[in-house]
Amino acid sequence: MSNPYIQATPDQIIEMLAAVDATSIDEIFNDQIPSDLQHKDTFDIPTALSELELQGHLTRMAARNQAADSLTSFMGGGIYDHFVPTAIMHVANRSEFVTGYTPYQPEASQGLLQAFFEYQTLLSRLYDMPVSNASLYDGASAVGEAVFMALAVHPDRNRIVMSESVHPDSRALVATYMAHFNTKVDIVKAGNGLTDVQALGESLGDDVAAVVVQHPNYFGCLEDVHGIEKRVRESGALFIVVADPISLGVLAPPGTYGADIAVGEGQPLGLNQYAGGESVGIFTCKSEFMRKVPGRLVGQTKDREDRRGFVLTLQTREQHIRRAKATSNICTNHAHNALRASIYMCLMGPQGMGEVARACVRNTNRLKSAILKKHTDAIAFTAPVFKEFVIRTNRPAQQVRDALLLKGYLAGTPLFETCGSGYENLLLVATTEKRTDAEIDGFAEALGEFL
Amino acid sequence: MSRRIQITVEENNLSVKERLDTQTIFELSVPGRTGFSLPPEPPETKGVCADVIPERFLRETPPALPEVSELTTMRHFTHLSGRTMGVETTFYPLGSCTMKYNPKINEFGAGLPGFSNLHPDQPASTMQGLLEAYYQVQEILGKLTNLPGVSLQPAAGAHGEFTCLLMAKAYFDDKGETERTQVIIPDTAHGTNPASAFRVGLEPVEIKSDSTGRIDIEALKKVVGPRTACLMVTNPNTCGLFEDRLAEAAEIVHQAGGLVYIDGANFNAIVGRVRPGDFGGDMMHINLHKTFSIPHGGGGPGAGPIVVRDFLAPYLPAPTVVKSNDGNYDFNFDPRSIGKVRSYFGNVAHVVRAYVYLRQLGEQGLRDVSDYAVLNANYLLSLLVDKYDIPYGKRCMHEFVIDATRQKKMGVKAVDIAKKLIDYGFHPPTTYFPLIVPEAIMIEPTETENKEMLELFAAAMIDISNRGSVDAADVVDSPLSTPVRRLDELGAARNPIVVEAL
Numbered sequence: 001m002s003n004p005y006i007q008a009t010p011d012q013i014i015e016m017l018a019a020v021d022a023t024s025i026d027e028i029f030n031d032q033i034p035s036d037l038q039h040k041d042t043f044d045i046p047t048a049l050s051e052l053e054l055q056g057h058l059t060r061m062a063a064r065n066q067a068a069d070s071l072t073s074f075m076g077g078g079i080y081d082h083f084v085p086t087a088i089m090h091v092a093n094r095s096e097f098v099t100g101y102t103p104y105q106p107e108a109s110q111g112l113l114q115a116f117f118e119y120q121t122l123l124s125r126l127y128d129m130p131v132s133n134a135s136l137y138d139g140a141s142a143v144g145e146a147v148f149m150a151l152a153v154h155p156d157r158n159r160i161v162m163s164e165s166v167h168p169d170s171r172a173l174v175a176t177y178m179a180h181f182n183t184k185v186d187i188v189k190a191g192n193g194l195t196d197v198q199a200l201g202e203s204l205g206d207d208v209a210a211v212v213v214q215h216p217n218y219f220g221c222l223e224d225v226h227g228i229e230k231r232v233r234e235s236g237a238l239f240i241v242v243a244d245p246i247s248l249g250v251l252a253p254p255g256t257y258g259a260d261i262a263v264g265e266g267q268p269l270g271l272n273q274y275a276g277g278e279s280v281g282i283f284t285c286k287s288e289f290m291r292k293v294p295g296r297l298v299g300q301t302k303d304r305e306d307r308r309g310f311v312l313t314l315q316t317r318e319q320h321i322r323r324a325k326a327t328s329n330i331c332t333n334h335a336h337n338a339l340r341a342s343i344y345m346c347l348m349g350p351q352g353m354g355e356v357a358r359a360c361v362r363n364t365n366r367l368k369s370a371i372l373k374k375h376t377d378a379i380a381f382t383a384p385v386f387k388e389f390v391i392r393t394n395r396p397a398q399q400v401r402d403a404l405l406l407k408g409y410l411a412g413t414p415l416f417e418t419c420g421s422g423y424e425n426l427l428l429v430a431t432t433e434k435r436t437d438a439e440i441d442g443f444a445e446a447l448g449e450f451l
Numbered sequence: 452m453s454r455r456i457q458i459t460v461e462e463n464n465l466s467v468k469e470r471l472d473t474q475t476i477f478e479l480s481v482p483g484r485t486g487f488s489l490p491p492e493p494p495e496t497k498g499v500c501a502d503v504i505p506e507r508f509l510r511e512t513p514p515a516l517p518e519v520s521e522l523t524t525m526r527h528f529t530h531l532s533g534r535t536m537g538v539e540t541t542f543y544p545l546g547s548c549t550m551k552y553n554p555k556i557n558e559f560g561a562g563l564p565g566f567s568n569l570h571p572d573q574p575a576s577t578m579q580g581l582l583e584a585y586y587q588v589q590e591i592l593g594k595l596t597n598l599p600g601v602s603l604q605p606a607a608g609a610h611g612e613f614t615c616l617l618m619a620k621a622y623f624d625d626k627g628e629t630e631r632t633q634v635i636i637p638d639t640a641h642g643t644n645p646a647s648a649f650r651v652g653l654e655p656v657e658i659k660s661d662s663t664g665r666i667d668i669e670a671l672k673k674v675v676g677p678r679t680a681c682l683m684v685t686n687p688n689t690c691g692l693f694e695d696r697l698a699e700a701a702e703i704v705h706q707a708g709g710l711v712y713i714d715g716a717n718f719n720a721i722v723g724r725v726r727p728g729d730f731g732g733d734m735m736h737i738n739l740h741k742t743f744s745i746p747h748g749g750g751g752p753g754a755g756p757i758v759v760r761d762f763l764a765p766y767l768p769a770p771t772v773v774k775s776n777d778g779n780y781d782f783n784f785d786p787r788s789i790g791k792v793r794s795y796f797g798n799v800a801h802v803v804r805a806y807v808y809l810r811q812l813g814e815q816g817l818r819d820v821s822d823y824a825v826l827n828a829n830y831l832l833s834l835l836v837d838k839y840d841i842p843y844g845k846r847c848m849h850e851f852v853i854d855a856t857r858q859k860k861m862g863v864k865a866v867d868i869a870k871k872l873i874d875y876g877f878h879p880p881t882t883y884f885p886l887i888v889p890e891a892i893m894i895e896p897t898e899t900e901n902k903e904m905l906e907l908f909a910a911a912m913i914d915i916s917n918r919g920s921v922d923a924a925d926v927v928d929s930p931l932s933t934p935v936r937r938l939d940e941l942g943a944a945r946n947p948i949v950v951e952a953l
Contacts, residue, residue, distance in 0.1 A: 002812070002813065002815040002816040002819060003812055003815070003816040003819035003820065003823075003898075004554075004811075005551075005552050005554060005744075005898070005899045006819050006823050006898060006899070007899070007900070007901035007902075008823060008826070008827075008901065008902060012901075012902045013826070015902070016826055016827075016829075016830040016902060017826070019830055019833045019834070020826075020829040020830055020832075020833045020845075020846075021833075021845075022829075025822045025823075025825065025826055028825055028826065028829055028846065029724060029825065031846055032692070032693045032695065032846060032848065033693050033695065033721070033724075033725060034695055034698075037698065037725055037729055037730050038724055038725055039597075039724065039725060039726050039729060042814065043594050043595055043723070043814050043817075044594055045590075045591045045594055045595070045809070045813065045814055045817075046587065046591070046809075046810060046813065047813050047814075048810070048811060048812060048813025048814075048815070048816055049810050049811060049813075050811075051556045051811065054556055054559075054560070054807060054810060054811055055556070055559060057810070058559065058560040058563060058807065059563065060580075061565075061580040061581075061583060061584060062560075062563035062564070062565025062566050062580055063565055063580065064565075064579045064580030064583070065565045065566065065569055065577065065578045065579070065580040065581050066573070066577040066578070067564060067565050067566070067567075067568035067569050068568040068569070068570065069564040069565075069568045073570060075570040075572055075573070077572060078571075078794060079570055079571055079572075079795070081568075081570070083489070085486075085487060085488075085521075087486075087521050087524065087525060090525070091524070091525050091528040091529055091532070092528070093558075094528075094529065094532040095537050095538075095539035095540070096532040096533070096535040096536065096537040096539070096540055097532050097535065097537070097748070097749050098537065098553070098746045098748060098749075099537035099538035099539050099540075099543075099550075099553055099746050099747065100535050100536055100537040100538070100540075100543075100747065100748075100749045100750075101543075101545060101548055101550060101747040101749065101750060102747075102749070102750035102751075103535075103749070103750070104545075104881075105869065105870075105873065105878065105879050106935075106938050106940075107870065107873055107930050107933040107934075107935055107936070107937065107938070108535075108536045108873050108878055108879070108930075108933060109534075109535050109536060109749075110531075110534040110535070110933070110934050110935055111530070111531035111532055111533065111534030111535035112531070112535045112749045112750070114475065114531055114534070115528070115531050115749075116750075117475075117949070117950075117951070118475055118476050118477070118951070120949055120950050121475075121477065121950040121951040122516060124950040125514050125515045125516060125950075125953075126514045126516065128514075130950065131949055131950065132949070132950065134750075135751070137606035137607065137610065137752070137793060138606065138793055138794050139794060140791065140793060140794035141606065141610075141792070141793055141794075148650070167794070169791055169793075169794040169795065170794070172790050172791040173790070173791045173792060173793070173794070175790055176617065176768075176789055176790035176791055176792055177650075177792075179617065179620070179621070179789070179790075180617065180620045180651050180652040180653075181650075181651075181652050182652060222504070222505075222508050226507065248510065248514065249510070249513075249514075250500055250504065250509060250510055251504070251508055251509065251510055252507075252508060252509060252510050252511070253510065253514070256511075265794070272567040272568065272800070273567070273568055273569060273570050273571075274566065274567050274569065274799050274800045275566075275569040275570065275571045275573075275578065275581060275795060275796060275799045276570075276571035276794055276795030276796060276799065277571075277795065277796060277797060277798050277799025277800050277801070277802070278567070278752075278798075278799070278800050279752075279794065279798075280752075290947060290949070296750065297947070297949050298949065299943040299944070299947045299948055299949050300943070300948040300949075300951075301938050301939045301940065301942050301943035301948075302938070302939050302942070303935040303936040303937060303938050303939070304936040304937055304939075305935075305936055307469070307473065307935050307936075308473050308935075309934075309935035309938045310938075311938050311940050311943050313940070313943040313944050313947055313949070314944055314947060315944070316944070318642075319609070319641075319642035319643050319645075319646035320641075320642040320643075320884070321642070322642070322646075323642045323645040323646060323655075324645035324646055324648065324649040324655045325649070326642070326646040326649075328646070328650075329609045329610075329612070329613055329643050329646035329647040329649075329650050330607070330609055330610075331607065331608065331609045331641075331642075331643050332607040332608065332609070332740070332747075332750060332751040332752070332753040333607075333750055333751045333752075334606070334748075334751045334752040335748050335749040335750030335751045335752075336746075336748030336749055336750075336751065336752060337748075337751075337752055339528075339748075339749065343524060343528060345516055346476050346486065346516070346517055346519055346524045346527075347486040347487050347519075347521060347524055348486070348487050348516070349484075349485055349486060349487070349516050349517060349518045349519065350513035350514055350515070350516050350518065351485055351487075351513070351518070352485060352486070352487035352489065353513070353514060353516065354513055355487075355489050355492055356489065358492065358496050358497065358499075358500050359489070359492070359496065361496075361499060361500045361503060361504065362493070362495075362496045362499045362500070365499050365503050384503055384504055384505060384508070385503075386504075401574070402574070405574075405577065410570060410573060412572075413572040417572070418572070433489065
């Protein structure tokens with residue numbers, strides 16, 4: 001049988017066809033689809049492989065990749081080689097979680113609904129924001145949705161101001177999302193690795209719906225969020241902050257410095273790097289915007305017998321009810337990745353989150369200090385950082401990256417590849433809690449000749 | 452000791468069973484308890500943090516996350532999984548969602564560390580294996596649809612719709628046809644269609660379906676014109692019917708200079724038999740989590756690749772993966788691309804799963820998908836046709852809609868039938884969609900179910916209808932077998948509690 005997941009036996013097929021008054025499956029199709037629309041020829045796709053053959057085929061394919069399990073990774077810029085506790089996959093991969101769908105029937109899905117309610121609560125507490133939704137696609141699209149929401153809050157404003165230090169994919173996404181939405185996106189320079197706060201202030205006006213800042217920013221630096229918030233507040237725009245959830249183990253959360261909307265990429269919370277393809281978009285905001293939130297929201301309620309229960313709530317915001325007037329077009333979100341992030345936060349708890357974040361700071365500082373010892377001008381930006389920073393190399397950073405690959409290092413992101421010209425000799429490196437002192441010292445040594 | 456335990460229970464006014472059943476992870480927290488294992492923190496670490504990070508940036512108090520052990524965490528989430536239905540728990544005929552079996556070999560492939568530990572900024576030369584899978588999925592989807600331009604970047608079906616409409620807008624802008632701002636959408640469409648159109652700054656124009664549940668060609672002719680950007684059609688549509696006049700409708704739209712968008716949510720009904728590019732589609736999204744067997748994850752992640760005609764391919768989100776003459780794979784950034792709709796390359800883990808599925812099934816296996824999805828749906832429909840009203844005839848594609856108006860007259864609505872089905876052990880079908888059928892129950896059995904299961908489900912449906920005619924209250928009172936009874940959804944929306952209070 002060419003499809004091992006089909007259960008009908010030849011006898012059953014005959015019985016079923018008889019019941020539907022047909023002599024063949026073809027007849028059922030021919031009855032409904034004009035013959036000239038049916039493709040009778042080959043599709044010319046690769047031939048089928050059995051499961052036995054596929055196991056070998058896939059193993060060989062995966063072996064053609066050079067991944068962080070065989071190399072030492074100093075890569076960051078949005079996706080990180082953080083510790084993933086073993087327990088996460090063992091419980092997250094229970095088939096009810098994996099094979100269920102959006103809990104439209106709450107009585108049959110209390111477990112999922114409670115898990116999403118807990119996810120919302122965990123992120124609300126981590127970011128110190130009163131509301132979290134039940135997830136979006138990724139960090140970049142969370143920025144896009146935040147911008148859409150700001151425009152809905154301020155329908156009379158049509159300009160967005162973003163710092164150049166926001167992740168380039170997020171900036172590109174907002175440009176794409178806004179291209180036909182009658183909204184201008186202005187980028188404020190971040191010349192020395194930090195948003196030019198004065199230029200940002202000057203770019204503000206009563207036509208600006210939102211200001212987007214990332215902290216720690218794409219270059220690893222801590223932004224003057226307090227100074228920025230003050231200026232944003234004066235303009236009446238919404239303050240959208242992009243924050244790495246891991247940083248919040250040590251850094252003050254966005255709720256404490258006036259963020260109206262705080263978003264982030266949730267991959268560092270126990271998800272695989274997967275070439276950036278195993279993400280979850282974190283979306284939190286102030287209570288006053290709850291009815292404008294994009295995507296699913298789970299709420300607590302009671303059943304007929306006064307027992308606590310959970311339901312999808314404020315569904316009139318959503319596309320399946322409100323259609324064109326919905327707060328977003330999102331339907332399927334990233335529920336399973338959100339679940340895994342929840343399990344991570346439960347396992348780590350306040351103490352583990354603190355330890356991981358402090359280990360990132362310590363390790364990053366160790367690498368930075370080791371470099372500075374011999375190369376005082378090799379650190380491109382002087383601002384305080386959390387877990388990554390930019391190194392100035394003595395030749396194009398792509399060449400440095402390629403040379404260090406031969407020594408077993410994933411050395412970082414050449415910024416020319418993500419930020420373009422002007423960034424040729426700059427390399428973005430991240431040092432997570434996973435890096436050992438020996439790895440850090442060895443990497444600093446290996447970098448030496450390129451600084 | 453036992454006295455003290457009793458007091459605790461009484462203070463919380465909950466039975467022991469109820470406490471075990473309903474506690475949140477926050478209520479299980481005990482200060483000082485931990486569930487992680489990290490190397491011991493070097494003594495100087497706290498000092499380093501204080502030295503390198505100015506005080507104004509530091510968190511004053513740790514986040515109020517639960518303090519629980521690994522066992523408590525595992526037990527808690529295992530308990531929650533037990534209060535959730537999945538495809539591997541029971542038959543899950545949720546119409547339009549294609550809740551079919553998710554092969555485990557997909558998970559084998561997706562779980563290989565050589566894939567899962569890659570960083571997106573690594574050079575292409577270090578991820579040739581991944582890029583080959585990515586490229587192959589692009590190629591195969593292009594061939595199955597006869598729409599050769601492919602992007603795997605959109606993260607879900609609605610995201611794919613949005614992306615295609617952005618591309619349509621860019622295409623018309625390039626042609627100077629900026630007046631094309633309308634998207635024509637039949638009234639059977641998913642809510643995401645008009646929502647996506649609005650997001651691109653386009654105006655949805657709804658047209659009524661004809662009496663057979665299909666596009667009304669005359670209604671289309673009335674609204675199509677120089678302002679038409681797209682016709683947006685699901686085929687087979689949400690009534691489970693093939694839009695047999697779509698080629699004619701596409702011709703009308705093309706004549707007027709517009710494009711035809713195919714919502715591919717129901718591609719599983721025709722894959723391996725019909726190529727949407729052959730019935731006039733110019734652009735389409737595909738739900739990998741429907742047709743191509745990747746798991747639904749309790750609501751995602753999904754993946755919504757898009758496939759388009761040659762002349763639209765330059766506008767695809769960047770990058771796409773290309774194969775060079777030397778057989779190596781690389782990223783391609785077309786300067787005319789609309790840009791990015793997601794970070795990096797899309798839901799790559801799902802691309803790997805889809806690759807595994809496509810390779811395991813091959814051409815005949817994919818044709819089996821549509822063959823048996825359609826046979827199963829028609830068979831199940833034949834079992835229900837006597838008891839329930841069938842608005843659109845006795846033949847369907849991969850799913851069908853029944854109308855519980857007859858049952859409603861007895862006091863049993865579609866929602867009641869859905870809830871009662873849970874007591875029989877089934878996940879309910881989709882209800883009250885499509886919107887044009889008043890008491891709609893939309894049933895999609897998928898190709899992976901067997902005849903015995905379809906018969907059991909039909910027996911339950913018939914039994915519920917029979918019960919309804921003698922004792923409607925019994926049905927309306929359901930579900931009784933679930934951890935909670937029907938929930939106060941109005942109350943939840945009136946006074947929303949979306950996070951647990953500290």
